[in-house]
Amino acid sequence: MGWILLIAAAIILAVVGYWQLIIAEGTYLGPRVVTLLYDWTAHRYDRLKGFDETAEDWFLGRPLATALSDRERPCVLDVATGTGRLPRTLLRQPGFDGNVVGLDLSVKMLRVASRHLAPYPSRAWLLWAAATPLPFADGQFEAVTCLEALEFFADAAPALEEMVRVLQPGGWLLITNRVGWEARMMPGRTWSRAQLLAVLRQLPLTDVSVRPWQTCYDLVWARKRRM
Numbered sequence: 001m002g003w004i005l006l007i008a009a010a011i012i013l014a015v016v017g018y019w020q021l022i023i024a025e026g027t028y029l030g031p032r033v034v035t036l037l038y039d040w041t042a043h044r045y046d047r048l049k050g051f052d053e054t055a056e057d058w059f060l061g062r063p064l065a066t067a068l069s070d071r072e073r074p075c076v077l078d079v080a081t082g083t084g085r086l087p088r089t090l091l092r093q094p095g096f097d098g099n100v101v102g103l104d105l106s107v108k109m110l111r112v113a114s115r116h117l118a119p120y121p122s123r124a125w126l127l128w129a130a131a132t133p134l135p136f137a138d139g140q141f142e143a144v145t146c147l148e149a150l151e152f153f154a155d156a157a158p159a160l161e162e163m164v165r166v167l168q169p170g171g172w173l174l175i176t177n178r179v180g181w182e183a184r185m186m187p188g189r190t191w192s193r194a195q196l197l198a199v200l201r202q203l204p205l206t207d208v209s210v211r212p213w214q215t216c217y218d219l220v221w222a223r224k225r226r227m
Helices: 002-023 031-049 053-067 085-091 107-116 156-165 193-201
Strands: 075-079 099-104 124-128 141-146 167-178 205-214 217-224
Touching (some): 031 107, 053 085, 053 167, 075 085, 085 099, 141 156, 156 167, 156 193, 167 205
Parallel strands (some): 099 124
Antiparallel strands (some): 167 217
């Protein structure tokens, strides 16, 4: 009986560990653990994710460049930039002549991003900082993006408020919302589509659009209301 209990305890511990560290990526253990996990995987993160440049350009880079085509040299902020996924696809677009600032708490992820963005030395900047509060003035950016990260913030609502604060009136917000079975495995860290829309309605936003994107994410566009 003792061995059975030990085996059962080991299985439960393994399941909880897998949930906490793999599915939830440490979010319930605090921002330091999340950052540490990303530091550990930074050197192989892109390989694990398997980003496809064509798909990235089609769904992210090209639509954002088009949305900003009426702005002269727009400046874009990418919150939780990681290895520079969003800056890379945006700066590849021939129709985009602006700059991108990438912000993250993982130093090693930023190092990888720095290598990726080396071809754009005067158009890409990386900053080690948290999402709340953002170290920028009100209305500083023509677009603010945050991909596959909201669920890892201790409280995503204030982070969204900060993103909207630093966004110019008429500027674009582009974020993702985790959906599907993995989202249900992260109670208190994810929103249903209805919950997300309710949160966005509390902010000075218009033209809100929620589009299915990947198996586990929706792509969410919105525009800051002009005063």
